[in-house]
Amino acid sequence: MPAQPMKVVARTADGSPGPNAAWPTDNKFLNGPFAPWTEENEAYDLKVTGELPADLNGALFRVTSNPRFAPRNTDRYHWWEGDGLVCGIYLRDGRAAYRTRWVATDSYRFEVEAGEAVYSGFANGGTPGRLPAGAPPAKNVANTNVGIFDDHLLVYYEGGLPQALHPETLETQGTYDFHGGVDVVCTAHYKIDPVSGDMLFFAATGPTITWYRADVKSGAIVDSHSFDIGVPVLMHDFAVTENHAVFFVTPALFRLDLIKQGLPGVVWDEQALPHGVQIVLMNRTTHQVTWHEAGGVWANTHFYNAYEHEGTVVVDGHRIDRLGTPTSRLHTPVGSHEWFPPAFPHRWQVDLASGKVSEQRIGGVAGEFPKINDAYTGLRHRYGYFATTRALAADTMSDGLARHDYARDATTVVEGPDELTSPCEPVFVARENARGEDDGYLLSLWWNRATGLSELLVHDAADLRRTPLARVELPSRVPLGFHGSWADQAVLEAAVAGQPGNAG
Template identity: 70%
Template sequence: MSTLPPPGVVITSPMNIAGAPEGPSQQWPTENKFLNGPFTPWHEETQAYDLPVIGHIPEDIAGALFRISSNPRFRPRNTDRYHWWEGDGMVAGLYLRDGKAAFRTSWVLTDSMKIEVEQGEAVYSGFVNGGTPGRLPKNAPLAKNVANTNVGIFDDHLLVYFEGGLPYRMHPRTLETFGTHDFHGGIDTLCTAHYKIDPVTGDMLFFAATGPVITWYRADARTGHVIESHAIDVGVPVLMHDFAVSENYAVFLVAPNLFRTDLIAQGLPGVVWDESVLPHGSQIVLLDRRTLKVTWHEMGDTSAPTHFFNAHEAGDEVVVDCHRITRLGTPASRLGTPVTSHEWFPPAYSWQWRVNTATGKVSNRRLSGIAGEFPKINDNMLGKAQRYGYFATTRSLAADTMTDGLARHDFRHGNTLVVEGPGALTNPSEPVFVARPGAEHEEDGYVLTLWWNRDTELSELLIHDAASFDSEPVARVPLPVRVPFGFHGNWADQAALDRAVAAADVDA
């Protein structure tokens, strides 16, 4: 089934509601970094076909890159306290086939967004740095599901995730929002935005963090039903965003980055760094996936993960590779004074922990001196010893951007290679690895990223050949819009995309 519409012109759909901006690019009068530069909201839904290509899109790339953007639809109630994590979700789909590219964006029309559209303004306050809420209409959801964190296909559904509520389901071609998805009754309130797909079974591995309880889930690839769950009480309401999986273990890091709903209710910052809750420092929690036995291991310091590359097993050791940060959130001593973005989120570095399951001891080391975020691997290496990991660099701590280059770390030789954006391109997104059909080697594929063009203030898709990473990108695809800087995304090959489109057409 074709998922590329016939060639045509760029088609935009303005909001056509009260409070809509006069143009697609909306800048409110604020110096808040998260509302300017590559973060600046874009308020039109867009379709575009036969996009211009600089270079060539390889013929063996066929499918769709789905990315989520953090894109506030209405002016935040407190622009000085607004945080990047709080923007509304808008999904961007880049459809690649036969050397051509098409593009579409659409809001994730959650129940809470419908309320704000009806009111013509932001109603919900911020949960990261606090703020003043509006008056909720009768029967409105008590909390906002911004649906802005991750997007990908599972069980023939395009699912959009936010850790404060259920995922939302969208049509993978039209990006129409259908409603929430609970894995056929398998989850009730929420789940993490970070899931892993077992490369052997295709099962989804994921979890939910609710207060101090972490619930592990496994969903069957054939039916989409949850077939395994296990709850772990970690003792503190940790803001747990990501995890890692080896062949036999699920790996969770418990750090003093807390999610405090009681403070949010008072209009105070809800993401808090409070080292007093873990007097012995951060901990690694291992869940044995075979027996569901849980073991606890002290890390020897107080730090937190941002995102994980991967985990694998080497003898008695579970080797965990991720990006480590020294603090995440507003310090508990500064709840009344908002902190800047770089104070709130200092630079993270590639790090490795090795947990000896026989002795319980943990050792650690820094892998790279290049600061960065959004680590990714070739997903076919999940649970195995990967050689390569990719991430966006955060070297300069610029006033207007978050990231500034694209890196590949070689775990075998211990070196990190950085490539810059061509021309005026900067602020790359999380990299997504796309394996070539029939690939026999880990680096046999492409790395896809979205970049911000300082000159045009629009976005571009770059495609790098992973095997010749430091060469010029094989393709640049300028987009007719800016995709406001967001968090995560995933690739769906043509077969998976066609199945999901066929299933969505039945539901529509």
């Protein structure tokens, strides 16, 4: 890596604000750790406090929600609606380099040419208007998840197809459709089968769910199956076991018809499910679908994992009491501070013989973005990690990092050192020659209140402490985003070598 840092010149000539956007609003999702950062950055030999582990070689990829231009309605703007900005933090031999790039979707490029936002919001409604001539019919914000598959760095958003990026330069290469196998949308929450390496994912189009499996060697779709769940659920995440795919049907709905009227499109409609929440299992081999009544009116946010044990399907995830704008408040949607009540870890068990569901709350620490060691996907796990959301502060959402030990029924929580708070989803990276499930590192981005910038913290996953193994100071703020992934050096190098023009 070059010895001196290098910074890309801020892109402000087109009228967008400088690095720190200052749009007049008290909307939580446009301030503090969420505040947009309006330039792309590169830097090398970043300042490291502590020591980066010698075996931590590869790249952490994050994608954030980061509006390029002032939203048409700043008070109604929602966190889910910002433009995708990909962050790559490249670690090697104890040193760190950094790069961010906008995901240049067709709709993003159109707004850049126009010099302003032209699309209305979809989560809380907004200020609808006639789209200018030539504008793509809908906005693909490409802001939800990012990871390497089929030698592409893919950025996912559930309102469109993934976008392919160069894994090193982060330049946008265009849409990716799994070699013609996926036609409209796919979930941002893919899973990697630990045995085959295949990608497992789904698409939610209204009330229709389509299951997919993509071959790890070719990238082609080798299995798919569609079924109807009756209502247009906001189906964001799912889980898999060795034999089943697991879907939750909840009162959180995604209503395109309301979006077209300028009303909130993410709504809470308890009347849509008179019998309460249902758990749907699809056999991954036979495609047989079974329904199981969980009861109650609540929503899942994200899953840790699922597995099969003694005739049951065990599902671990976080549960929230409400998600979205209640149907009774469509014209006065809830504000950003009300959108996310505290979510708590829960366990659901489906008895495969009787079909009955049991539920148990796991611990009392509120949090979000649950993760595990991904090598245990679909297998019995012992440890889970998440960002805590205990305080519901005025300017932040998350306030610490947690590790839960299911065998000991114990949760460890640490806060950030100094002025660091608002951590993102932690990503687990196994040590070289790991000897156990928790033998590895947790990588997460935190917001520094004092500087307004972000830092990468590297914690020991087996010994979670407030003082991390390493702190890496980033030259910009990465607004609090959603998901990301790690690519080790071999995977990263293979993806770079597989780019057009590099084939040998």
